[in-house]
Amino acid sequence: MDRLQESITRHAREGLTATALGGVSVLRAPTPTEPLGDMLRPTLAVVAQGAKETTLNGRAFTYGAGQFLVASVDLPVTGHITQAPFLAVVLELRADKIAELLLDTQPIPHAAAPVGVGVSDASPLLLDALARLLALLDAPEDIPALATGLEREILWRLLTGPQGATVRQIGLADSHLAHLARAIRRIRDHYDEPLRVEDLAALATMSVSSFHRHFRAVTSMTPIQFQKQLRLHAARTRLLADAGDVAGVGFAVGYDSPSQFSREYRRMFGVPPSRDSR
Structure with missing residues (x-):
């Protein structure tokens, strides 16, 4: 030490x-x-x-x-x-x-x-x-x-x-973890786009039910929850650079509704995005 x-x-x-x-x-x-x-x-x-x-x-x-x-x-x-x-x-x-x-x-x-x-x-x-x-x-x-x-x-x-x-x-190239990692990278690289669990399951070469089970076991989340956390973390980083455009940041990370973005942001971080950025 x-x-x-x-x-x-x-x-x-x-x-x-x-x-x-x-x-x-x-x-x-x-x-x-x-x-x-x-x-x-x-x-x-x-x-x-x-x-x-x-x-x-x-x-x-x-x-x-x-x-x-x-x-x-x-x-x-x-x-x-x-x-x-x-x-x-x-x-x-x-x-x-x-x-x-x-x-x-x-x-x-x-x-x-x-x-x-x-x-x-x-x-x-x-x-x-x-x-x-x-x-x-x-x-x-x-x-x-x-x-x-x-x-x-x-x-x-x-x-x-x-x-x-x-x-x-x-x-292990053929392990469940390796297959899940491909799907996780897909969500990470395209977190601002609509998510289809069926496509992710196919990428991981699993059935939808098996994919859900293994995904939650490794990440403790559903794919939708995982994507939501990526979006909100990305939004928080963007707000550090541009605190005045809350709605624009919400749209940029994939939200169609400013009210939904603000609501989910507050639920995760404890304060609305405008106050948190200040």
Whole structure:
């Protein structure tokens, strides 16, 4: 933990900072933050200091120093730092890297069903591998030779740990999670367009009833609720840039009715869009 804290402090500017290690970022925040919407991508986030709360459809996941969060698919969440100073390292979970590791190793027992978000305690072995990976930032000439092996070690610690079933599904091309991910990307990229569940189910190669069941199991939402959260998070971001055009923002994210937009915005964020933007 000490080594992780030192590396993050040395290489992170305030906020999220990309590093020379592909797919690895470091995060530093000197004070607690207000809740803000975000699109969570498939990632591993390990906290070295402080604590953060991530909320998915009303369910809060709190994780602090020595713990990690795994996200298996793209998810609309609200997050804020609850204890500061806050230090964390974030690793993108790439399906091809996980698949490669699964092909080269013996089958891993997996009992639990995959979920969209999970929080667990980080093992000393996982923390040590992460500390050695970040240490490469002080020896950039070693990155081409050593980074791939260290990322592989970190993924192995995840696969054999408490979130292993979920991480494993990310790498399996024919898994339910991989099929759902295609449909989720479709909603994410076209959230402002009308949604047809039948088309999404076909994209995920599932029946409509099976698609609904698996989608809710992973995201805790129906597809319509998922789209609504994407629209409202996008609207909140747009209002930061143009607080005066509430109706225009509502239309831009897919609402036909300004009153419906205002009503659903208030239900999600607690205040009307005009007041929230101020």
